[in-house]
Amino acid sequence: MDNNIHSHEQWLRKHAASIRAQEQEDPVPLDLKLQHTFCVLEQARRIVASEGFGQPLARCCHLAALYHDVARFTQYLRYRTFRDSLSRNHGLMGVGILKREQRLVAESPQVRKAVQTAVALHNRFALPPLPSLMQTTTLVIRDADKLDILRVMDEHLNGPGPYCPTIVLSQPDDPTKAGAEVLKAALEGRPAAYTDLCSVNDFRVLLGTWLYDMHFAASRSSFVENGHARRLLEALPDDGPHARARDVLLARLEHVTHTQEVCHA
Ligand SMILES: [Fe+2]
Known part of the structure; x- marks a missing residue:
């Protein structure tokens, strides 16, 4: 073998x-x-x-x-x-x-x-x-x-646009729309579910929550080192429904970058 x-x-x-x-x-x-x-x-x-x-x-x-x-x-x-x-x-x-x-x-x-x-x-x-x-x-x-989905989404959502509906799972690009369960998962330090997505910005948050769903040291290193999650989150608006989840996830990413430890919130 x-x-x-x-x-x-x-x-x-x-x-x-x-x-x-x-x-x-x-x-x-x-x-x-x-x-x-x-x-x-x-x-x-x-x-x-x-x-x-x-x-x-x-x-x-x-x-x-x-x-x-x-x-x-x-x-x-x-x-x-x-x-x-x-x-x-x-x-x-x-x-x-x-x-x-x-x-x-x-x-x-x-x-x-x-x-x-x-x-x-x-x-x-x-x-x-x-x-x-x-x-x-x-x-x-x-x-x-x-x-790799992080790479695909970073390239797509931070590219010149417009979004391909198939790639963003046909979610609306409406910054006022937010799924309460997606935001809750981000704040509570657990992965969000696709079924709770309401918008493209929810999708960005969901991708960030995958930090809480990496099972190997090598995966966690790649997650923080490739920068995809950080770029996806940084593109969320400073105000609006996703701002707090964005700040919490970016802070957690920053923390992991320095300690390589994921502590669940
Ligand atoms: Fe698949």
Whole structure:
């Protein structure tokens, strides 16, 4: 067992290309998902290396990172959205694709199960209790995924605009709109939920709250060092409903930068 997943990477590229070839209107969201996939793989590799994970955990993490969003291509082609609530759960859908395409038949049963579990659960708000291999694989993928979503959102929301509705999950860009539960989560030091989003600015706050949902020292370092969360939060207005959450999260980020410790508020 080793860290070489080259044939899997090749298959994923072919799969994405075959769906892109069928897309008639706007292939850009598909291109961004492919880029995201390989960036998540890169983040996962970094976490695995810095935590010193051996086999079979390392292989589980690499395969799960590569396949975590395998369903996104079909989801977009079929349903024209990345919102699971308007289409299908893309984690569960991904496991169906992996089985149908027999992507994991050559892996050992424990690797296969851990990868399938991580793909199925990577997008759940909270995780059920899991055996160790499955749990660590899932947590690595969730951290790596969040770290790259921060990059995507920073590039998009701090770019020249206008916002692509698919990328901001069709949230309105109205600075007066704020989800009470999103703000509460930020102030209480816990991750906010997608289902509570009411606006693009809520989304910025939600991304900042992911600081409270990083499970490895390497993920926390990347979170503060890459600067994405800081830029996303700093762009929130000084007054208005998001100001207090912004200040609290920026202060927490600053604190972690200096201590590398996350203390829950
Ligand atoms: Fe995903």
